[in-house]
Amino acid sequence: MEVSMAPRTINLPQPYELLQQRLDRNVTGAPDSPTFLRILQLLFSPAEADLARRIPTTFISLRKLARRTEIAEDRLGDMISSMAERGLLFDIEHDGRRYVALAPVVIGFFEFTFMRVREDAPIAELAQLFDEYFFERDDFARAVFAGQTQIGRALVHEEALPVGDHAEILDWERASHIVEHATEHAVSLCACRNHAQHAGHACDHPMRTCLSLNMGARVLVRQGIAESISRSEAMQILNQSKAAGLVQTGDNVQRNVSYICNCCSCSCGMLNAIRRFDLRKAIVSSNWIATIDPQLCRGCGRCVPVCPVNALQINQSEVGGRRRRWAVRDADLCLGCGVCYAACRHGALTMQPRERRVFTPETTFERIAAMAIERGKLGDLLLDNLEGWGYEALARILQVLERTPVTTAINAITPLKSTFLNAIVRAARSSGGKASSMV
Numbered sequence: 001m002e003v004s005m006a007p008r009t010i011n012l013p014q015p016y017e018l019l020q021q022r023l024d025r026n027v028t029g030a031p032d033s034p035t036f037l038r039i040l041q042l043l044f045s046p047a048e049a050d051l052a053r054r055i056p057t058t059f060i061s062l063r064k065l066a067r068r069t070e071i072a073e074d075r076l077g078d079m080i081s082s083m084a085e086r087g088l089l090f091d092i093e094h095d096g097r098r099y100v101a102l103a104p105v106v107i108g109f110f111e112f113t114f115m116r117v118r119e120d121a122p123i124a125e126l127a128q129l130f131d132e133y134f135f136e137r138d139d140f141a142r143a144v145f146a147g148q149t150q151i152g153r154a155l156v157h158e159e160a161l162p163v164g165d166h167a168e169i170l171d172w173e174r175a176s177h178i179v180e181h182a183t184e185h186a187v188s189l190c191a192c193r194n195h196a197q198h199a200g201h202a203c204d205h206p207m208r209t210c211l212s213l214n215m216g217a218r219v220l221v222r223q224g225i226a227e228s229i230s231r232s233e234a235m236q237i238l239n240q241s242k243a244a245g246l247v248q249t250g251d252n253v254q255r256n257v258s259y260i261c262n263c264c265s266c267s268c269g270m271l272n273a274i275r276r277f278d279l280r281k282a283i284v285s286s287n288w289i290a291t292i293d294p295q296l297c298r299g300c301g302r303c304v305p306v307c308p309v310n311a312l313q314i315n316q317s318e319v320g321g322r323r324r325r326w327a328v329r330d331a332d333l334c335l336g337c338g339v340c341y342a343a344c345r346h347g348a349l350t351m352q353p354r355e356r357r358v359f360t361p362e363t364t365f366e367r368i369a370a371m372a373i374e375r376g377k378l379g380d381l382l383l384d385n386l387e388g389w390g391y392e393a394l395a396r397i398l399q400v401l402e403r404t405p406v407t408t409a410i411n412a413i414t415p416l417k418s419t420f421l422n423a424i425v426r427a428a429r430s431s432g433g434k435a436s437s438m439v
Helices: 014-024 034-043 046-052 062-069 073-085 105-114 123-135 139-144 175-180 191-199 214-222 231-243 269-277 339-343 364-375 378-385 389-402 405-411 414-437
Strands: 089-094 097-102 152-155 185-188 210-213 247-251 259-263 288-292 312-319 322-329 349-353
Touching (some): 014 034, 014 046, 062 073, 062 097, 105 123, 105 191, 123 139, 139 269, 175 210, 175 247, 185 214, 210 214, 210 231, 231 259, 288 322, 339 349, 364 378
Antiparallel strands (some): 185 210, 247 259, 312 322
């Protein structure tokens, strides 16, 4: 039975439109479309949509949210539990208090919808709708991957690194170190491959590969989205994924990494944004880059199809009646993932340090703040969960300033931008209380 791609509802209730606007103010955005409104209608009841639009994307205590929404705390807790179980919200306990935050589209309720087998949702229809929303136009991808600071970063296959090389690889750059030192581990289905399977374009890569770590694991296990596993099982999944030629992409932070995805170019939304829409910075590269020795390369082409972003191609020339072939690499596209290294049988391909190290935010909070500055949404971020007229006034002033050409030029100056970011982080942390310390 075919699922109609056309949205079936016209003149949707106002809560869905308001929720779309709320999600679009998030740093990763959610552009309006009839398709997206239909997705929201399938995931949220009208009452849930009305509640969700009033929940910030930074953690707020259940007690404070009850006052804000004027919903009795017991009833609100029941609603939160139901929505969290379906992956629409983050719901955690910290120091004996319950906190909640609105999940964005990605990484958020898209992944949480497809990270497990679901019989309580119209998965086939949702898969078709998400396919249309993500890939038939480029506005969603451009909203999510605007700017230089991104959600995810590539992690180099450590087996591809030169033995005894003088270049340093830091602990937070090693997938093995991140997994080994995580306090909690969980696994779920790869959301992208499960989505692709339901949308009718499945691939044959393994499915049980999405690793959640630290607080990310705690939250998803609590919500029934992921399965708690041991450290050794997590390491086994990581190694099996490398052997399958999958790309490791992780949370773009140095501390308390919350996930490592094992991605394929067939289905991954981030890799597809690079390939389909030429959004070359959709994934932050590692601090390594593939380098090819033209004297050793025989142009066999084995490395070309395994590159997840089409950064390799074969050049050829004919001199004196002899044809010569060799691989070339697009430096601007190369993720530094190291997947290509295992495909080369002639020792021509090595991983070398990049000339300039890539910026990686220290924490999730700092990544979000950096993304907000780049996308002109710092005012939205500050207004999201800082109550009181003074904060609201500051946020509105910042919203105006961010949209001026002068501010755009100032933010492009790295030292000043860094100073401004650090000041905002300190101010927000000092006013955010316990909730801010969790990220």
